[in-house]
Every structure is written in C-alpha cells, then in structure tokens.
Amino acid sequence: MLRKTCTLSALVLAIALTATATRGGTDMNERYDRGWAALSALAPEKARTVQESLADIAPDMARFVVEFGYGDVFTRPGLSPALRQTATIAALAALGNAAPQLRFHIEAGLAAGLSPAEIIEILYVTTVFAGFPAGLNGLAAARQVFADRGVTPPPAPAPETTDRRTRGLAALEATSRNAGRQVLDSLADLAPDMAGFILDFSYGDVIARNILTPAHKEIAMIAAATARGTMEPQLKVHVKAARAVGVSREQIVEVLIQMAVYAGFPAALNGLGVARTAFAEIGE
Amino acid sequence: MLRKTCTLSALVLAIALTATATRGGTDMNERYDRGWAALSALAPEKARTVQESLADIAPDMARFVVEFGYGDVFTRPGLSPALRQTATIAALAALGNAAPQLRFHIEAGLAAGLSPAEIIEILYVTTVFAGFPAGLNGLAAARQVFADRGVTPPPAPAPETTDRRTRGLAALEATSRNAGRQVLDSLADLAPDMAGFILDFSYGDVIARNILTPAHKEIAMIAAATARGTMEPQLKVHVKAARAVGVSREQIVEVLIQMAVYAGFPAALNGLGVARTAFAEIGE
Amino acid sequence: MLRKTCTLSALVLAIALTATATRGGTDMNERYDRGWAALSALAPEKARTVQESLADIAPDMARFVVEFGYGDVFTRPGLSPALRQTATIAALAALGNAAPQLRFHIEAGLAAGLSPAEIIEILYVTTVFAGFPAGLNGLAAARQVFADRGVTPPPAPAPETTDRRTRGLAALEATSRNAGRQVLDSLADLAPDMAGFILDFSYGDVIARNILTPAHKEIAMIAAATARGTMEPQLKVHVKAARAVGVSREQIVEVLIQMAVYAGFPAALNGLGVARTAFAEIGE
Structure with a gap:
C-alpha cells in the first residue's frame, strides 16, 4: 500500500520532470x-524536494541520482534496503561532511525497516571508527529526523551484567579469528593501555552491544x-570479521559498491582491493 | 576596467590594513x-569581508592568505586563473568541509572566466571522485552563488545520441591508454558490475560529457x-590520463602546488610524489 | 575553587543522570x-548541554563521552590538559567536519590554560597541514568562542626582524635533523618552487613563529x-622532529591515544604504527 501510494507520487512527478529528462537525452x-520507485518509497517528500531543487541548475544530476544511485545500485539484489541504509548511514556519519544527506538516509533507513534503536546503534559503531565528534553529530542528525517524523527515541538497552573486559574479549574472539588479538599484542611495546581501550571500550562497551547482530555491525x-x-x-x-x-x-x-555512490568511485575501488586481499588471506 | 576598479578598492583597503601589515613585520x-591585485580582481567584496573579519583576531592570517595564497601561488604562470579555480572548486567540493570557501571560489571562478555551465560540470566530475553527497552539496553552493550574483543557471546540455557504453569506452580510451581498461579487467573476478558502472556511469554519463575539454576535466x-x-x-x-x-x-x-593552499602541504607533497611515479612510468 | 564549584555541579547533574547511568548498567x-570532574572543570555549561541533549536519544553515548573520553583518556598522566586540548583543537580544525566540537574544545582549551594567542597559533600550524580553508574556519570558531566568553583577541605578535628564508632554515634545522632538508632536495627535479614555499611559508612564516614552543607546535x-x-x-x-x-x-x-577519541580508533592505531617506525628509524 505504501509502495502503491509512492508509485502514484512518482508518476505525478515523472510527468513534471519529463521535459528535464528528455532534455537530458534519456x-x-x-x-x-x-x-x-525505490527512492520515492523511502522518503517521498525529501526526494521530490531534492529533485526539484536540481531541476533548474543541474537536471542531469537529478537524473543521475535516480538512475545510478537507485536504479543501478540501490535496487541490486544481494543486500537488503535496510542493510544498504545501514552502510550509507555509517559512511556519511564517518565522513561527517554531508549532514543533509545523513538526515535523508536516517529517514530512509526508518522507511527501509531499521528501528530507531538500530539507527542509534549504527552511530555507536561509527563512533569507534571515526571518533566521538562524528558520533555526536550523527546523533544530532538522528534526533532531528526522529523529532520531524514524530518517532519516539528508543529506550536505553538493558543493563549489561558482565564486565567490560569479558564482553570485549568475547566479541573480539567471535568476529576476528585472532586478527584483533594480534593488533592488541602489537601494542604491548608502545601503548599497552591503548590495547586495553580497544578491548574494554571498542569491543566491550560498543561492539559487544546486542541490538544489532554481529553481521549488521560489521x-x-x-x-x-x-x-x-x-x-x-x-x-x-x-x-x-x-x-x-x-x-x-x-x-x-x-556494501563496497554502495560506497561508490556515497563516497565516490575511488573509495569503492580501493575498498574492493582491500577486500580481495582479505579474501585471499583467508583462502577464499 | 574591472581590474582598474578593483585595484582602486585594493588601495583603499591597503591603507586600512597598513597598521596590521606593519605590525606583522612586513x-x-x-x-x-x-x-x-589578483584576489580583489576575483571577488572584491568577499575578499574585503574575509580580511576585515581576520583583522582583530589573526591579522597575520589575513596577510598569509594574500601573500602566500595569491601572491606566491595563484599568480604563478603555468596555469590560468580559470584552471586554478577549477582545481580549487573540485578540491573543496571533494573535501566537503569548507562550504564558505567553496562559495567564494565558485564566485571567483565566474570572475576568472569559467561559465556557469563549466562550474556545474566541475561538480559533476567531482561527484564521480567524492560521491553524490559531495556533488549535491557543491551544487547547493553553486545555486546560492548564482542566485546572489543574478547568474542564470546554464541550460541543460544537448541530449546524447550515442549509448552510454559506447560513449564511456570512447572517453576511457581517449584518456587512459589502457590503464582504465586494466582497472576494469581487474574487477572481473570480484565485482564485474562495478566495472560496468565505471564504464557506463563514470565515463559514459559523466566524463564523456563535452562541455569541458578532456584536459579541463582531468x-x-x-x-x-x-x-x-x-x-x-x-x-x-x-x-x-x-x-x-x-x-x-x-x-x-x-595544480598540485595549488593544493598546498587548499588542502595543506602534505596533500600537495604526496600528490607530487604520485605524479613523479606516474611520469616515470610513462617514460617522462 | 573552580574545581569545587564544578564538582558541586557535577553532583547535581549526577543525581539527575542517575536513572540513565543505572539503566546503562553502570x-x-x-x-x-x-x-x-575533568570535563565539568573545562566547560561546565556546554558539558551539561551535551549530556542533556543525549539523555533521551542515546544515554549510553553521554556516559561513554564522560567515562572513556575523559575518565579513561583525558585524565591520563603523561600529557597536560593544555597539551591535550592543543592536540584536539588541531585535529578537529584539520578534519574540518565537526564545528560544534571544535568550539567546545577551544573553550576547554582556554579553561585548561591555553592563552587566546596560543589557540590562534595552533590554528596557524593547522593551516600548513590542512590548508587555508581549514585554518580560516578554525579561526571563525575561535572568534565565536572568544566573543561568547568575552575574551579579548590577542595582540598581533611582534614584527619579525629576520628574513623568511633565514627563519625557515633555522626552524627546519632545529626540528627535523635533515629529514625536512631531504624533502626539499627531493623536489628539486619536479617542483623546486614548492621547496621554496615550504622553507619560506611553512617554516619561515608559520613554524618559526615563537608564541608556541617548538614542542608545542610539533x-x-x-x-x-x-x-x-x-x-x-x-x-x-x-x-x-x-x-x-x-x-x-x-x-x-x-597524543596518538587522544586521537582515538576525536578521530576514531583506526586513526590512532595507524598513527601509533607510524610512530613505531619513526622511533625505530632514530634508534629508539
């Protein structure tokens, strides 16, 4: 039903944009x-606003967003819309330089089926990778979207009953097959407390949280x-991992192909190069 | 005439800033x-505003912008003002973290002789390298500058009559002497569709566009x-390429030296290192 | 006395936050x-605002900021609060994507004992590493904080009496034991003027300034x-150096551990890897 309504909106806009698209040669x-169809099912109002704002200055960009970003990439099989939005939210929060798009994709993430609690968790994970300022600004974007959409913030997760080190070690061993352990060992000479922070904070406080599945967090x-x-x-x-x-x-x-849309082709290509090496090292 | 008026403004401001510059020891x-002279010919009002806003807090910074950014670098022979602004617009849009300066250099790009259509094209090219959020936020900056300056957005380019793959292959072969082809082949095992996106979107939809010359785009x-x-x-x-x-x-x-001003000396030095390797690999 | 007042405020807030912290399991x-205690001694009002703004949406994040960012890292011995804020201000200005946090840490830097003039100098040094847009936007943040706190901007430093090249060479030789010299030599073939810019601008104009000690600048x-x-x-x-x-x-x-908080664990870990190599190369 949601999809049907959105398809109707798409048709209305499609008529309005016909001149544009035709001028663009397609x-x-x-x-x-x-x-x-995919884009307007996620965030119909904002999608229309973006398209309209581009109509006078760069109509081909409006077309590329839809054709490439959604028609070519977002609608590919192999990764669900919710996991695609997970990747995009984490990427934009980590980059920290595209607040309007981050808000757009938090809203789209809700439409794709991510719960408010899951979106908050994505931003916790991003904090480990990109720092507290990135995490805090991501949360500010989420707060604004939740307020605009009348979404109730999630309740705080249940208290942990184990200690941080125990949780961290368990999470590390589950995901990293000694690779993380090796990072820790490698810090023993230079910054042993940093190894403790990774174990206790990154893994124990954040990565061990159980609202997202381990796969979702990775x-x-x-x-x-x-x-x-x-x-x-x-x-x-x-x-x-x-x-x-x-x-x-x-x-x-x-996930790496999705990054071509949100961080550029070089980022995606370099990520694919790293993935190829990682796969080879585990014999795949 | 424009230059004469600006030089006069420069003199007026020069008098106002004399105390500052003298205190700075120069x-x-x-x-x-x-x-x-170069800076005030490009964006006299904004240049004055920037200088004045620095006068109380960091007068030496105001001096460094003019002396180093424009006196040492911008006015060097070897690259036209329009191509320097091209490099700066692409760099700031790709970084995505300096909106005031991006607007400044879009205005300066117009003054240096870039057409509105050429500025839009620079932002299309940047989209391939830094992702759609970077491109969209760059276009938002352009829209604002064009509106402030009463500049009419460019008409959409003429429709393409060839198909995307044909255009992409032609653009790739013209610029990359097999290097790009090798990237594509290298994706065959892991992400063959990504190779298609590079050919059809990056090259076919964007790099093959003919408003900028191939040299300008590179x-x-x-x-x-x-x-x-x-x-x-x-x-x-x-x-x-x-x-x-x-x-x-x-x-x-x-171009690489220009990056010292807008992205810092390490970025410029590392870029020069890459260029040296590239030149050596093609026997230069 | 300041600390006593802040500890009282901390107690008041602690009571208000008890439900939150308990829900978070700690x-x-x-x-x-x-x-x-450390955070509220630096910027009590803003710290409370940040905590309160997170209470509904991500209370665990509010706790992590305090526990990890300040309890684990900021309060470590080995680096004074003023030098920690120096590192954070430089990092956030260089990233250029976290303006609210940059303003927060400029205010905290003042509280930690950095003078307004020293804060300005940190932003000059950052300009060399991250470009003029980063420096200018950092100065804009400083201007706002100084105005909000009624802080008088520092007077311009005394005029230099030596020429730029002489100052630059002296600063380079003092800090880099030929390493910088080697960078300059390595540019002779490709971009000799760039070497001049490094010597005259980066070292002569900026790094040779004598408001911060050489150690502070490094x-x-x-x-x-x-x-x-x-x-x-x-x-x-x-x-x-x-x-x-x-x-x-x-x-x-x-400094590198501090970066885990502000730029993420990967940045800190990769920095530690570089430091290990550097130490080994100088026989440490």
Whole structure:
C-alpha cells in the first residue's frame, strides 16, 4: 500500500520532470523508473524536494541520482534496503561532511525497516571508527529526523551484567579469528593501555552491544572504513570479521559498491582491493 | 576596467590594513601587492569581508592568505586563473568541509572566466571522485552563488545520441591508454558490475560529457583526488590520463602546488610524489 | 575553587543522570566520576548541554563521552590538559567536519590554560597541514568562542626582524635533523618552487613563529596529521622532529591515544604504527 501510494507520487512527478529528462537525452527509461520507485518509497517528500531543487541548475544530476544511485545500485539484489541504509548511514556519519544527506538516509533507513534503536546503534559503531565528534553529530542528525517524523527515541538497552573486559574479549574472539588479538599484542611495546581501550571500550562497551547482530555491525564498520579511505588495515580486519560472522562475500561486495555512490568511485575501488586481499588471506 | 576598479578598492583597503601589515613585520610588499591585485580582481567584496573579519583576531592570517595564497601561488604562470579555480572548486567540493570557501571560489571562478555551465560540470566530475553527497552539496553552493550574483543557471546540455557504453569506452580510451581498461579487467573476478558502472556511469554519463575539454576535466579530477588524499591509485591513473589529453607536466605540477593552499602541504607533497611515479612510468 | 564549584555541579547533574547511568548498567563509577570532574572543570555549561541533549536519544553515548573520553583518556598522566586540548583543537580544525566540537574544545582549551594567542597559533600550524580553508574556519570558531566568553583577541605578535628564508632554515634545522632538508632536495627535479614555499611559508612564516614552543607546535602537527590519516610521510617526519625538540616518547603516544577519541580508533592505531617506525628509524 505504501509502495502503491509512492508509485502514484512518482508518476505525478515523472510527468513534471519529463521535459528535464528528455532534455537530458534519456526518455524516462527503465533505470529511472526502477530507481524512482525505490527512492520515492523511502522518503517521498525529501526526494521530490531534492529533485526539484536540481531541476533548474543541474537536471542531469537529478537524473543521475535516480538512475545510478537507485536504479543501478540501490535496487541490486544481494543486500537488503535496510542493510544498504545501514552502510550509507555509517559512511556519511564517518565522513561527517554531508549532514543533509545523513538526515535523508536516517529517514530512509526508518522507511527501509531499521528501528530507531538500530539507527542509534549504527552511530555507536561509527563512533569507534571515526571518533566521538562524528558520533555526536550523527546523533544530532538522528534526533532531528526522529523529532520531524514524530518517532519516539528508543529506550536505553538493558543493563549489561558482565564486565567490560569479558564482553570485549568475547566479541573480539567471535568476529576476528585472532586478527584483533594480534593488533592488541602489537601494542604491548608502545601503548599497552591503548590495547586495553580497544578491548574494554571498542569491543566491550560498543561492539559487544546486542541490538544489532554481529553481521549488521560489521557491515556498518566496513562502510565507515571504506568511506573514510584512511583505514586500510582495519578494513581488512573487518572484512575477515564479517566473513567470520556470516556476512557473505556478495554482501561485502555490495556494501563496497554502495560506497561508490556515497563516497565516490575511488573509495569503492580501493575498498574492493582491500577486500580481495582479505579474501585471499583467508583462502577464499 | 574591472581590474582598474578593483585595484582602486585594493588601495583603499591597503591603507586600512597598513597598521596590521606593519605590525606583522612586513610592510606592504611586492608579494602582498601582487596577491591583493589578483584576489580583489576575483571577488572584491568577499575578499574585503574575509580580511576585515581576520583583522582583530589573526591579522597575520589575513596577510598569509594574500601573500602566500595569491601572491606566491595563484599568480604563478603555468596555469590560468580559470584552471586554478577549477582545481580549487573540485578540491573543496571533494573535501566537503569548507562550504564558505567553496562559495567564494565558485564566485571567483565566474570572475576568472569559467561559465556557469563549466562550474556545474566541475561538480559533476567531482561527484564521480567524492560521491553524490559531495556533488549535491557543491551544487547547493553553486545555486546560492548564482542566485546572489543574478547568474542564470546554464541550460541543460544537448541530449546524447550515442549509448552510454559506447560513449564511456570512447572517453576511457581517449584518456587512459589502457590503464582504465586494466582497472576494469581487474574487477572481473570480484565485482564485474562495478566495472560496468565505471564504464557506463563514470565515463559514459559523466566524463564523456563535452562541455569541458578532456584536459579541463582531468585537472578537476587530479585536484579532487589530491585534496582528499585517499586515492593514490586513481590519482596516478589520472596524471597519466592528463598527459594523454595534452595537459603539460608544468600544468599538473601547478595544480598540485595549488593544493598546498587548499588542502595543506602534505596533500600537495604526496600528490607530487604520485605524479613523479606516474611520469616515470610513462617514460617522462 | 573552580574545581569545587564544578564538582558541586557535577553532583547535581549526577543525581539527575542517575536513572540513565543505572539503566546503562553502570552505576556512577570511578571512571565516570573522574571523567565528569575533568570535563565539568573545562566547560561546565556546554558539558551539561551535551549530556542533556543525549539523555533521551542515546544515554549510553553521554556516559561513554564522560567515562572513556575523559575518565579513561583525558585524565591520563603523561600529557597536560593544555597539551591535550592543543592536540584536539588541531585535529578537529584539520578534519574540518565537526564545528560544534571544535568550539567546545577551544573553550576547554582556554579553561585548561591555553592563552587566546596560543589557540590562534595552533590554528596557524593547522593551516600548513590542512590548508587555508581549514585554518580560516578554525579561526571563525575561535572568534565565536572568544566573543561568547568575552575574551579579548590577542595582540598581533611582534614584527619579525629576520628574513623568511633565514627563519625557515633555522626552524627546519632545529626540528627535523635533515629529514625536512631531504624533502626539499627531493623536489628539486619536479617542483623546486614548492621547496621554496615550504622553507619560506611553512617554516619561515608559520613554524618559526615563537608564541608556541617548538614542542608545542610539533604536538599540534602530529595531531592534525594523525586525525586526517592521509599524511603518513609527514607524520613520520614530525614524530622525529618532536623527539628532536624534546617531546617525550610518552607524550607522543599520549597524543596518538587522544586521537582515538576525536578521530576514531583506526586513526590512532595507524598513527601509533607510524610512530613505531619513526622511533625505530632514530634508534629508539
């Protein structure tokens, strides 16, 4: 029903945009139709606003967003809309330089089936990869979207009953097959307390949280690291970790392709290069 | 005439700033004069506003912007003002974290002779390198500058009559002498559809557009990749591509030096290192 | 006295936040208490605002900021509060994507004992590493904080009496033990003027300024380079330079650990990797 209403809106807008699309040299085509159906099902009002704001200055950009971003990439099989929005939210929060798009994709994430609590958790994971300012500004974006949409913030998760170190070690061993352990050992000479922070804070306080599945969290981490483009060793660790917790090769590749839209083709291509190395190192 | 008026404004401001510059230990010197003449010819009102806003808190910064940014770098021979603004617009849009400066340089780009349509195209090229959020926020900056200056947005370009793959292949072969082809082949095992996106979207939809010359586009790509500093393989490909479409070694070096001002010295130095490797690999 | 007042405020807030912290599974603990005492001594009003704004949407984030950011990291021995704020200001200005946090830490820097003039100097140093837009936007943040707090901007420093090249060479030789010289030589073939800019502008105009000590400046540069994560060669040079001007290994490690909070764990870990190499290369 939601989809039907949105398709109707899409048709109305499609008529309005016909001149534009035709000027751009492409009649309303199958890529556009598929993309617009997906985009308008997620955030119909904002999608229309973006399209209209581009109509006078860069109509081809409006078309590319729909055709490429949604018709070519978002609607690919292999990764659900909710996991695609997970990757995009983590990427934009980690980049920290695209607040309007981050708000758009938080709203789209809700429409794709992410719960408010899951969106908050994606931003916790991003904090580990991109720092507290990135996490705090991401939460500010979420707060605004939740308020605009009348969404009740999630209740705080249930208290943890284990200690941080125990939780952290368990989470690390479950996802990283000794790779994380090796990072910790490698800090013993230079910054042993940093190893403690990774175990207690990154893994114990954040990654061990149980609102998102381990697979879901690894997808957020892969997206954040790929978008920033400055975290090759950590990206390799988490591609392997993702495989260890059941993320398929196809899903990982889809997350990396999704990054071409939100962080540019070089980020996606370099992420694919890291993934290839990681797969080879675990014999895949 | 424009230049004469601006020089007069420069003189007026020069008098106002004399105390500042003298306190900074440098009488109005030749570097300052040359820089201010260039800067005030581009965006006299905004240049004055920036200078005045710095006068109380960091007068030496006001001086460095003029002396180094314009007197030392911008006024160097080897790259036209329009191509320098091309590089700066692409860099700031790719970084995505300096909206006031991006608006400043879009205005300065118009003054340096870039057409509104050319500025829009620079932002299309940046979208491929830094993602749609970067491109969309760049277009928002352009829209605001065009509105403030009463500039009519450019008409949409003429429709393409060839198909995307054909255009993409032609653009790729013209610029990359097999290097791009090799990237595509290298994706066959892991993400073959990504290769299609590069060919059809990056090259077919965007890089094949014919409003900017191939040389002009390569300069934008080199600047975007250097400023972000996370795209070494792609920067190397596009330094070679730039040479293939007639950008001189000197012009490439000037683009990279220009990046010291807008993305910092490390970005420029690392870009020069990549360029040296690229030149060596093509026997230069 | 300031500390006593703040501790009282902390107690008041602690009562208000008790439900939150308990829900998060951690009673007001020693890490939280230590962190809150440090945080509320720096910027009590803004700290409370941040905590309150997170209470409904992400109470665990409010707790993590205090426990990890301040209780675990900020209060570590080995680096003074003023030098920690130096690192954070440089990092956030270099990232350029977290304006609210940059303003927060400029205010906290004043509370930690940095003078307004020293804060301005940190932003000058950042300009060399991250470009003029980053420096200018950092100065805009400082201007706003100074105005809000009724702080008088610092007077311009005394005029320099030596020429730029002489100052630059002296600063370079004092800090870089030939490493910088080698960078300059390495540019002779490709971009000799760039070498001049480094000597005259980066070192002569900026790094030679004498408001901050050489050690203080190296800490700012290490933080900026680590946070951006795209400047590995330059980070290595400046880790060595920091040792040459008397920054201890422990202080360098503390700066890098501090970056886990503000730029994410991967940035900190990759910075530690570079530091390990730098230390080894100078026989430490």
